[in-house]
Structures are given as C-alpha cells and as structure tokens.
Amino acid sequence: MSEVLTAVLDAIASWPGARWLQGSDTAYVFVNTAHILGLGLLLGAIVPLDLRLAGLWRQVPLPVLVPFLTRAAALGLALAVAMGLWLFSVRPHDYVINPAFQCKAGLLLLALGNIVWQHGSPALARSLHTGTVCTGVRLRAIASMLLWLAVLLAGRWIGFL
C-alpha cells in the first residue's frame, strides 16, 4: 500500500465518527442497522420499479409508480451510502484490500452511472407520457436490477473474505 493511501486511510479511520464506532459495539449495531434499512428501501423500491419498466405488471400506471418508487429508492440509496461510508471508516485499511469490497465499489459506480444514464435520457420521461417503454429504458432497467443485486451480493460477501 502506498504511503499516500495509508495516510488517507489513517485520516479516515481517525475522524470522530469512526472513533466512536471503533469504541462502541452498540453504536456500530445501530449504524449497521441503518445501512441495512437503506439497502432494504433501495432494493425494495428499485426491483419492482425495474421489473415494471422491463415489462411486468403493465396495468400499473407508470406516472404513479415511477416518481414514487424513484424517490423511495433515492432515499434508501442516500441512507445506504451515508451509513456505508461511515461503516467503511471504522476499518478502512481492511476494506480497501478486501476483494469483495473492491468488487462492490466497482459495481456501485456502474449502478450509479446507470442511474444517471436512465434519468438523464429523455426516453424515461417520454415513456411516462406515452405509456410505452422503449427498448433503451427497458434494458437500463434490467441492467439496474442486476447491478443492484450484484452490489448487494458483493457487499454481503465482504465479511466472508
């Protein structure tokens, strides 16, 4: 590990929030629970949303479903990322060399890029108006679901390496 990286990780591990969790198992359990709650909200919203966009449950109206589930997923994502970064700061030196963590970080970036692509493209808004989902939106929805499930799997794997 390079000296610069080690210095950065040392700094991360010594911010007051990390110090607190390093010394308090109880606080750690609460933050860990909040991280899992974030995952639950994110996956619980994004899987049905992506399946609807991919072509299931066509009787459910998109203008109702898409904004609602998108906001729920965004809330879950914000919580999961904030709590995840906090948990990372407890033992950053261990996590950066953990292959499952590295995989998770890469998959997370792909999943976030996919969100930017899906919501940045006018195709999604057009689908809400017309009621028909174009192939691009559908493929990005399927990619989204697979990526988030892969992020979940890689994340749960961290403790087993």
Next chain:
Amino acid sequence: MKDFALPTRRALCMQGARALLGTALVLTAGHAMGHHGWSWADSEQTTLEGRIAHISMAPPHPSLVVTAADGGRWKVDLGNPAQTERSGFNAATAQVGDAVTVRGNRNKDPQQLHMKAVRISVGGKHYDMYPERIRD
C-alpha cells in the same frame, strides 16, 4: 443523438457484463473464506507463538496481527466483540510487542497466514474466545 447513444450503450453493457463476470469469478474462487463460521478453517487446531504487531478492537470483528518467530505476519481473528469482551480481553489487556500464544484453527489454504483464535494467552493468562471449542 441516436448515433452517439448506440455505441455508448453497447460499451456500457459490455462493461457491466465484464464486471458481473469478474464478481462471479472472485466470489466463486472463495479461497479465503473469512471470519464468519468455521468451514474455511482447518479442523485441526494449531498453536501460533509470536509477538503482537497490531491490535484492532474495532467492530465487526476484533483482530490481531501477530509476527511469528519466522517473520510471518499472521492475521488472527478473535471472537465477535461480545465474545471477545467475555473472554476478558480488551484494548488495555495487551500492547504491541507483547509475546502472545494463539490456539486456534488456521485457514485451510496453507498460503494464507490467517487463523481464527479459540484461545489467546498473553502474560501467562488465558483469554478464551470459544471455550467450548478448545481442544488441546
């Protein structure tokens, strides 16, 4: 716009597929199954003697780095935070440089200097992480 979007989309799909494949490979390789459970560890117990190079009491798993007589740096997983506390071992028990004896199960992969402690001994005192598993 469409001409631009098509190759980008394909490129991202390929990238995603490669990342998923990479994950699958890493995850199925599984040669270093870590601190949860015992299936990754050898069923025989061994004893490691050395000096403590690093102590981490941070959750989710307290751990030590122990330098053996031959210079090998071992990662030693202790019990979970509550088990470690019940053993009597805490942040003030030992210091870097102290001699330590670790009884436990080492990783099945002989390349990995990694073991899970059932008992550690520092200064003539035993700290039993998994009392029911200790076999001499």
